[in-house]
Amino acid sequence: MTFVQLIDCRTSRFDEMNRLMDTWVEQTKGKRTATHSLIGKDRSDASHFVEIVEFASYEEAMRNSGLPETDKIFREMVALCDETPTFTDLDVVRDEQLNCVVARGFFEEAGRARTEQLFERFTDDYVDHDPANPEDLGLRGARAEYDGWRRSFDFSFQVDDQLAEGDRVCTRWTWSGRQTGEFLGIASTGQQVSMTGTTWHRFREGRICEGWWQYDRAGLMEQLGVLGQ
Known part of the structure; x- marks a missing residue:
C-alpha cells in the first residue's frame, strides 16, 4: 500500500x-x-x-x-x-490520476464507441499530431481519421502502461484488429493484425486538447503483405 x-x-x-x-x-x-x-x-x-x-x-x-x-x-x-x-x-486508500482515467477510457472505448460519444472527451480546438499525416489535424479531421480506421478494421486497444505528469498523459498501448475493409488501397484481407504504439495526450480543464501519436505502421503494413515481399 x-x-x-x-x-x-x-x-x-x-x-x-x-x-x-x-x-x-x-x-x-x-x-x-x-x-x-x-x-x-x-x-x-x-x-x-x-x-x-x-x-x-x-x-x-x-x-x-x-x-x-x-x-x-x-x-x-x-x-x-x-x-x-x-x-x-x-x-493511501485512493489514488486516482483523473486525466489518466479519461485517456484510458478513450482507448478502452475506441473501436466500438460511436464517434460522437468517443470524442466528447476532446476540446473543440483539439490538435492531432500523427507522422502518418502530412499535416496536423483538428477535431473534425481526427474524427474522420477514426471513422476511416473503423471502416477498415474491427479493432480494439489494450492499455499496457500509463504515466501522468502535469497536464500530460502518456499511454503505451497494443492495438489488435482484423481487416474488414480497404485500407490505403489494400483490399480487405480478413487478416488478424496488431501493432504497438505510444500516445501523449495534453489536457485542458479535464478534456483532451492535443495528441501526439507514434506507432509501428510499417509493421502493420508488413502483416498486411505490403512490405517485406
Missing part, C-alpha cells in the same frame, strides 16, 4: 531549506526509497510550508528514515524552522 508523509513546518529561511533538500537528494542516490516529493507554500502565510513525500509502502518509508543522510538532513532542517515541524503518516 502506498504511503505518504506530510511534513508541516514554518520557516523564514526557505531558500536554505530548499538547498538542503537538494543536498539530501544528491547524497541519497542509490539509497533513498522515496519516490515523489512535493512542497507547497501556504498562499495566506508565506512562512508556512507543507512537504508531501511518497513511498511505495510504510516499510520503505522506515528504511528511508533510517538512512544516516536522512537523519543528518532532518536535524539541519529542524534548525532552519521557526518551530518544530509536525509529521502526519498516511496510508
